[in-house]
Amino acid sequence: MIDYRSDTVTQPTPEMLAFMQSAPVGDDVFGEDPSINALERITAAKFGMEAGLFCPSGTMTNQLAIKTHTQAGDEVICDRLSHIYQYEGGGIAFNSGCSVQLLEGNRGILTAHQILGGINAEDVHKPITRLVSLENTSNRGGGACYNFETFKQIKEVTSSHGLGLHLDGARIFNAIVHKKEAPVLYGQVFDSISVCLSKGLGAPVGSVLVGSHTFIKKARRWRKVFGGGMRQAGYLAAAGIYALEHHIERLAQDHTNALVLSEELAKKDFVESILSVETNIVIATIGGKYSAASLAAALKEKGILAIAMTPTQIRFVFHLDITEDHLAQTIDIINSL
Numbered sequence: 001m002i003d004y005r006s007d008t009v010t011q012p013t014p015e016m017l018a019f020m021q022s023a024p025v026g027d028d029v030f031g032e033d034p035s036i037n038a039l040e041r042i043t044a045a046k047f048g049m050e051a052g053l054f055c056p057s058g059t060m061t062n063q064l065a066i067k068t069h070t071q072a073g074d075e076v077i078c079d080r081l082s083h084i085y086q087y088e089g090g091g092i093a094f095n096s097g098c099s100v101q102l103l104e105g106n107r108g109i110l111t112a113h114q115i116l117g118g119i120n121a122e123d124v125h126k127p128i129t130r131l132v133s134l135e136n137t138s139n140r141g142g143g144a145c146y147n148f149e150t151f152k153q154i155k156e157v158t159s160s161h162g163l164g165l166h167l168d169g170a171r172i173f174n175a176i177v178h179k180k181e182a183p184v185l186y187g188q189v190f191d192s193i194s195v196c197l198s199k200g201l202g203a204p205v206g207s208v209l210v211g212s213h214t215f216i217k218k219a220r221r222w223r224k225v226f227g228g229g230m231r232q233a234g235y236l237a238a239a240g241i242y243a244l245e246h247h248i249e250r251l252a253q254d255h256t257n258a259l260v261l262s263e264e265l266a267k268k269d270f271v272e273s274i275l276s277v278e279t280n281i282v283i284a285t286i287g288g289k290y291s292a293a294s295l296a297a298a299l300k301e302k303g304i305l306a307i308a309m310t311p312t313q314i315r316f317v318f319h320l321d322i323t324e325d326h327l328a329q330t331i332d333i334i335n336s337l
């Protein structure tokens with residue numbers, strides 16, 4: 001099977017596994033796992049942040065960030081397609097007791113002007129706006145990226161209103177590689193960033209939350225409360241270190257491959273439109289003889305897995321385990337439909 005369902009389906013490479021096996025480990029709840037300490041330090045430094053916190057999932061790093069930035073009764077501003085709202089089980093309400101102000105962005109990308117309009121006035125009727133959360137790249141937006149200038153404009157709005165600014169960076173390296181950005185600049189704009197290691201970077205587990213020393217100290221306490229304090233998890237952190245060292249630049253290949261697939265799909269009469277490809281995600285709107293689900297079923301019979309996200313939209317995600325040979329096979333199969 002050639003698996004385009006998600007960039008989370010990757011297998012650790014033999015080199016990554018060997019590196020994991022040789023990792024020094026200790027009890028991380030005591031702060032004594034050298035590999036986790038190194039991963040947290042390396043990730044924070046990359047983004048120009050003071051400190052990092054290794055967690056089992058990106059859901060946990062996002063939820064810890066929201067918990068740390070807010071008090072119950074506050075409000076969080078985000079795009080309506082955001083992972084924190086759509087795919088984290090209502091965690092904003094459940095874990096933090098916060099309400100949400102959903103904005104309608106362009107493919108998950110918000111402007112400073114929209115955010116300004118979403119901030120509640122000082123009024124006893126209204127929840128207190130406390131946090132803005134952005135997503136780069138936007139998953140439901142088909143891998144769309146922010147322009148860094150927009151981040152700076154948004155930062156001006158959040159600073160002048162005393163709001164926290166969080167980034168769900170599940171695919172932040174896809175954005176950084178695509179836009180040829182310096183990761184260290186992100187630390188100048190965001191108060192916290194969640195960085196996934198288990199998406200396109202190909203680690204089996206884990207995300208790192210980065211921020212200031214005080215922020216991460218508080219988040220570390222909440223991580224224990226959430227049940228995310230792990231012990232000799234340095235074996236997993238080592239996979240993250242390996243991924244940060246070896247799997248970032250290669251993301252450009254995923255982006256090229258995604259573009260090639262989208263150009264081939266565009267030629268088919270059952271493809272009505274495609275969100276223009278920026279990074280590793282292709283979302284096509286299907287019509288005519290197929291629904292998204294029946295196209296996914298037809299592809300599955302021929303050994304290709306993709307996800308029908310809605311009745312009309314199918315998604316293909318490129319990652320470490322999709323080779324150019326796989327892409328060529330996929331194009332042949334699509335052309336046979």
Ligand SMILES: *Cc1c(COP(=O)(O)O)cnc(C)c1O
Nearest residue numbers: 057058059060083135139168170
């Ligand atoms: C995958 C993802 C996450 C985190 O997911 P986990 O499966 O909990 O690691 C967060 N945000 C976005 C945009 C994602 O795509």
